Amino acid sequence: MHALLVEDDDRMAQALGTALALRGHTVRRVGRALDALRHVREAEFVLLDLGLPDLDGLELLRRLRTVCDAPLIVVTARCEERDIVQGLRAGADDYVVKPFRMAELMARIDSVRRRTDPQPGRSDPAATGYRPVRTGDVEVDLAGRTVTVAGAEVRLTRREFDVxxxxxxxxxxxxxxxxxxxRIWGDAFLAASRSLDVHVAGIRAKTGRSGLVRTVRGFGYQxxxxxxxxGER
Structure with a gap:
């Protein structure tokens, strides 16, 4: 796999590049947002630091998501809940806070790749003949991966649509x-995180239909x- 490493700290970039190379990945390291945008289309997954010298990392993440759908993990020292929520809402597949254990980061990369790469034998809505699902004035096209509300298409992030x-x-x-x-993240351990809640909130906000995802308190969602x-009827 070809990784794009967006990291302006030389020591951190060297450590990450070495760890990725030892696992068989090829790595292109860049330290500026402009270079990340230039090379992201060739990447099969992205590691993104948010503390870049030429552009705020969250803004770069939003721009990357307009041109690239490759798996992307934020690796940053920003540990405030607001930053984590914003990163996930902007389209990050995972969010890892520095300092971290290298083995854990490599495991998270593997997990993100498993859940985003096509899997032989995995149920494919297009292959299984699923028809679009309608609830109220919302239509979810499982095969086409689109969502419309009152006939107008709503753009969700990949993970929001998956949920x-x-x-x-x-x-x-x-x-x-x-x-x-x-099923979606490939890691039930994330039950301790807010990743799922953030994406559910994103679905509700972007569709303008708070009742589209029903919370079953203390258990999960429907x-x-x-x-x-x-609201919800």
Whole structure:
């Protein structure tokens, strides 16, 4: 796999580059946002530091997501909850705070790759003949990976769509947090994090339908039947 490493600290970049190379990855390291935008299309996954000299890392993340859908992990010293939430909402597949254990980061890279790479035999909505799922005035096209609200398309991040599609494919079931995290993130350990909650909040905010994802308190989530006025019927 070809990795794009966006890191302006030379010592950190050397350590990460060496660890990735030992695992068989080829690495292009850049230290500026402009260079990241120039080379991101050739990357198969991205490690992104947020403390860059020429552009705020969160703004770079948003720009990268407009041109690239490769798996992306934020690796940064920013540990405030607000930063983590903003990073996940902007499209990061995972968020790792410095300092970190190298073995854990490598495991997270493997986990992100497993859940974003096509898997032989994995259920594919296009292959299984799933039809678009409608609930209220929301339509979720599982095969086309699109969401429309009152006929207008709404752009979700890849992970937001994955969560919504998982619920939409099984609309009559209530799914535990652990099951959703294991299926979508490939790691039920993330139940201790806010990743799932952040993406559910993003779905509700972007669609303008707070009832689209129903919270089952103390357990998990289910596809809801949203009211066009923003609530749930």
């Amino acid at each position: 919504l599609a998982f619920l939409a494919a099984r609309p009559d079931e209530v799914h535990s947090r652990e099951v959703i995290l294991d 596809l809801g039947f949203p009211d066009p006025r923003g």
